Amino acid sequence: MELYPAMDEINNALKKNHIIVIFSNCNVEYSGRAQSFIAKGDRMIIMKHDGTILVHKPDGRTPVNWMPNKSIIEIKVENDSLEITCTNSKTSEVMIIRAFNIYSITSAPLVDNEQLRLLGTEKDMSDMLYSTPSLISEDFTPVSREEQTKYGFLDVFGHNSKGELVIVECKRYTAGLDSVTQLRRYVERVKKSKGITKVQGIIAAPNISQNALKMLTDWGFSYKNISPPYRFSKEEEKQAKINEF
Amino acid sequence: MELYPAMDEINNALKKNHIIVIFSNCNVEYSGRAQSFIAKGDRMIIMKHDGTILVHKPDGRTPVNWMPNKSIIEIKVENDSLEITCTNSKTSEVMIIRAFNIYSITSAPLVDNEQLRLLGTEKDMSDMLYSTPSLISEDFTPVSREEQTKYGFLDVFGHNSKGELVIVECKRYTAGLDSVTQLRRYVERVKKSKGITKVQGIIAAPNISQNALKMLTDWGFSYKNISPPYRFSKEEEKQAKINEF
DNA sequence: CGTGCCAGGTGCCAT
DNA sequence: ATGGCACTTGGCACG
Structure with a gap:
């Protein structure tokens, strides 16, 4: 040409x-x-x-x-x-x-006014843990989720029956060293802000690397094997079909 | 169709x-x-x-x-x-x-055997600091760069004249909280591995966020304003824009 | 605007 | 394969 x-x-x-x-x-x-x-x-x-x-x-x-x-x-x-x-x-x-x-x-001249609807994100995961806290532990009462608290951005934040604060950091994939340092940073921030020494830190993820698990337990935190949800609810599926026509 | x-x-x-x-x-x-x-x-x-x-x-x-x-x-x-x-x-x-x-x-039927050559990455930055350590300090002797030492991935690793170990973490953009926690993790790993208490930690980046700088100094580390090669610093960029008009 | 942080991250290289 | 991490990361939400 x-x-x-x-x-x-x-x-x-x-x-x-x-x-x-x-x-x-x-x-x-x-x-x-x-x-x-x-x-x-x-x-x-x-x-x-x-x-x-x-x-x-x-x-x-x-x-x-x-x-x-x-x-x-x-x-x-x-x-x-x-x-x-x-x-x-x-x-x-x-x-x-x-x-x-x-x-x-x-x-x-393409025209596209539609937006992608996505399910199975980390937000969906923290929503799930917020509404079904027993997935974390029978002794966990969530207070906030995916919120910018004055202590920073915490995925799920709550307390146990002894009144101790609990911080849950969600990962939708394998948790690595960076996830653990992130959790540690949040826990330290809350400890310092509230002037307390006992804060539970939990990583919720479908998988965790060996090194990360070691660092996690070294720091007194714990790991909970949880996968993110990844299917549309019945209502959403219905809505999707309606939108097509 | x-x-x-x-x-x-x-x-x-x-x-x-x-x-x-x-x-x-x-x-x-x-x-x-x-x-x-x-x-x-x-x-x-x-x-x-x-x-x-x-x-x-x-x-x-x-x-x-x-x-x-x-x-x-x-x-x-x-x-x-x-x-x-x-x-x-x-x-x-x-x-x-x-x-x-x-x-x-x-x-x-497209044919493309060429590969992109890219300059100004973090690797280029650590290479620069390795070959010109005075950019960090007159009292810095690098030993390794971008290597998998037994202490982990360290961007630039060396010592000062007193024989104290020095770890430099490079960022090609604004260093944030994650950069500081990363440096802290490396410093702690080296301290533990060598059984020593004095390790210098330095962040080398063209910019650093306020929170990150506070956390950095709280932890006894320091910041060195350095831009990756082939990239304008903030000031130079500003100057460049002024020169356009 | 900067800062922080997730992403169906992707890609690269290491063990 | 798993892991650790940079990326011209991109994108969003929030202060």
């Missing part, structure tokens, strides 16, 4: 706020939070109307280069290439794509 | 290991590590020949749904839709796309 017609076609599609996909042989230069370069190769360039730009290799889940939304696109023809300069003033980033061959340009 | 021809075109492109881009009106259902659903809307579907599948909304950097590589794609025509089922046996995930309208299908 010739460079000038390609430039015109892209600029037209940009003007119409279309989403644009370009298959091309190009190199990419990036400068901003870091600096990068990738030499000539066949790639897919995606331009979204919010100013997001993605450059994808033929393989892999993650774009090899990208620019955040609200980026500005400028195109000009150089000797042997289409030079696409993407700048973002907010983040002080620049990405320059030099396309030496353009195989195809596709664009379309 | 009719459903049967669309199915044939996609299957042909899959057979040829092309990268495929489909603009369509579809809903998407996901089940695996969590569960999700998004109702009908215009989206871009990308199929890569390594089995990666991405579903993009017209906006945003992140795909609304996706499947990891080595996923298997099966397509069939239902009453009113093209049903694209993506399964990954390794991760036990399933994604089902129901396309009610197919606006366009584009495919191409």
